[in-house]
Amino acid sequence: MPKKLFNNVCEEQIFSLIYKRFSKELYDTLYYRYGNQINTKDKVQDAFVKLWENCKNIEFENAKGFLFVTAKNLGLNEIKHNKVVLNFANTAPTQQEEEPEFIKEADPKLLRYKEALEKLTESQRVAFMLSKIEGKKHSDIAEILGISQKTVEKRIYAALKKIKEAIKK
Known part of the structure; x- marks a missing residue:
């Protein structure tokens, strides 16, 4: 064989x-x-x-x-x-793109917050979300995005400023 x-x-x-x-x-x-x-x-x-x-x-x-x-x-x-x-x-039934009326009436600040997030530049939104939503440190965000830590801080600060202004309206 x-x-x-x-x-x-x-x-x-x-x-x-x-x-x-x-x-x-x-x-x-x-x-x-x-x-x-x-x-x-x-x-x-x-x-x-x-x-x-x-x-x-x-x-x-x-x-x-x-x-x-x-x-x-x-x-x-x-x-x-x-x-x-x-x-x-x-x-399947199609979902409505608009939120139901009771949600709009329930929390107008939440709606203004969402609108403010949408109006941020992409770089500001990414830095802000990584920091505030995912809880990442500025140094970690800088490493992820390939930018300096100071740039990350500036983006987050600018995003916070815009969001605060939008919510106060």
Whole structure:
């Protein structure tokens, strides 16, 4: 009986070889079959993740078949899911964009606060939300946004000033 050269798909080099050999072909096949109905790149990646999770049970010779069947099933599942979502969206009652009257009357300050947040510049709003809503320190915000801590402080101060003015009206 001849010895199998590539028996263990779990070995990194063999898995890498499988990926290089079949990923483009798998992508093309899924794209031609489903078009824009599914996210083709995600399905290719998901198929390779499934292969990795089951690598001990799959021989090298069966890897291609496993990938293509898995990717096809993942694509069909996504299409079915999209149909369910579409049916639900068509049958579900639409939400009104305006808030109910009793909410408007209940807290006009809250409405002015929301409006003030919308009027802030994006940079001010991001810095303000990270500080006041998520409770991040100014140094952490500066690191996240890639700006100086002084700039963060100026943005938050300007945002607070605008919000206070809007609420007082």
